[in-house]
Amino acid sequence: MSNPGDYPPSHKDQRPREELSQAPLVEHLIELRSRLIKAVAVVLVMFLALYAFANDIYGFVAEPLIALLPAGSQMIATEVASPFLAPFKLTLVVAVFLAIPFVLHQAWAFVAPGLYDNEKALAIPILVSSVALFYAGAAFAYYVVFPLLFEFFTQTGPENVAVMTDINQYLNFVLKLFFAFGVAFEIPIATFLLILSGATTVQSLSQKRPYIILGCFVIGMLLTPPDIISQSLLAIPMYLLYEVGLLFGRLVRRRQLRAEAEAEESGE
Numbered sequence: 639m640s641n642p643g644d645y646p647p648s649h650k651d652q653r654p655r656e657e658l659s660q661a662p663l664v665e666h667l668i669e670l671r672s673r674l675i676k677a678v679a680v681v682l683v684m685f686l687a688l689y690a691f692a693n694d695i696y697g698f699v700a701e702p703l704i705a706l707l708p709a710g711s712q713m714i715a716t717e718v719a720s721p722f723l724a725p726f727k728l729t730l731v732v733a734v735f736l737a738i739p740f741v742l743h744q745a746w747a748f749v750a751p752g753l754y755d756n757e758k759a760l761a762i763p764i765l766v767s768s769v770a771l772f773y774a775g776a777a778f779a780y781y782v783v784f785p786l787l788f789e790f791f792t793q794t795g796p797e798n799v800a801v802m803t804d805i806n807q808y809l810n811f812v813l814k815l816f817f818a819f820g821v822a823f824e825i826p827i828a829t830f831l832l833i834l835s836g837a838t839t840v841q842s843l844s845q846k847r848p849y850i851i852l853g854c855f856v857i858g859m860l861l862t863p864p865d866i867i868s869q870s871l872l873a874i875p876m877y878l879l880y881e882v883g884l885l886f887g888r889l890v891r892r893r894q895l896r897a898e899a900e901a902e903e904s905g906e
Contacts, residue, residue: 673744680740685733692725695732696805699812702784706792707801714802724805731813735776739769760834768827775823776816783815783871790867815868818861822876829883833891840888851877 688695697704700713707713715721734741742765750758792801832838843850851873858873 670748673748677737677741677744681733681737684737685730688729688733689726692729696725696728696809699728699780700805700808702780703788703792703803703808706785706788708792711801713805713808715806716804717806720804720806724809728809728813738772742769764827764831768824771823771827772820775819775821778823778875779812779815779819783819783868784812786871787868790865815862818872819875822857822861822872823879825876825879826883826886829880830887830890833884833887840884840891843884843887850880854880 704713715724717723746761746765750761753761795801829843833840833843854873854876855869857876858869858871862868862872
């Protein structure tokens with residue numbers, strides 16, 4: 639049996655994947671269990687640390703609506719357990735939200751030994767960018783979308799109707815928007831990967847702009863409440879982020895073509 643140092647230089651990048659394929663399946667399952675336990679433990683620790691502030695966290699998330707409620711109006715709980723369950727659910731979601739970097743790090747530590755060196759160099763920036771963009775999408779929803787959306791809702795209702803939103807309904811509404819905007823802000827990464835993998839080209843995606851615009855509004859219609867304002871507030875950023883993905887894909891593609899041309903010249 640040859641030693642690891644006996645690999646020729648041309649196979650250096652393949653060693654991690656070959657070594658991983660030779661490892662017993664049980665070892666992989668044990669490591670996967672260990673990674674999952676660590677991720678769950680971190681989420682649980684964060685939840686326990688945050689639960690003492692559960693009502694404050696809910697108050698922070700509800701502030702965009704509370705600040706716009708008419709005088710004398712307030713949020714209500716229509717179910718007996720809602721005052722407990724709504725903050726509890728939100729705190730658990732926040733714990734998962736904050737633990738995402740650690741959870742992804744555990745996932746990365748599990749799959750990294752099976753990647754080539756060039757794949758590792760590309761995966762790390764994509765992973766970091768994906769997390770940052772998801773957080774940016776949630777922040778955009780809270781600081782930009784919520785004030786505009788709730789101002790429209792609270793000011794367009796009939797004068798003889800008191801606005802008193804149920805805390806569970808409100809929580810489900812905002813969590814849906816947080817998720818929708820977080821996922822929508824991943825569009826540059828998805829576009830970039832499609833171009834980088836060769837599944838499509840910048841020229842092809844550029845020619846399909848009318849369909850992309852239509853698709854953004856369809857997705858906005860499916861992921862947001864049935865009103866044109868929230869749909870537009872999701873669809874327009876989605877299209878702009880799509881253009882950002884095209885821009886980065888174009889730059890990387892040019893660099894690849896330049897590298898291939900230099901390789902051909904050096905080969906000659």
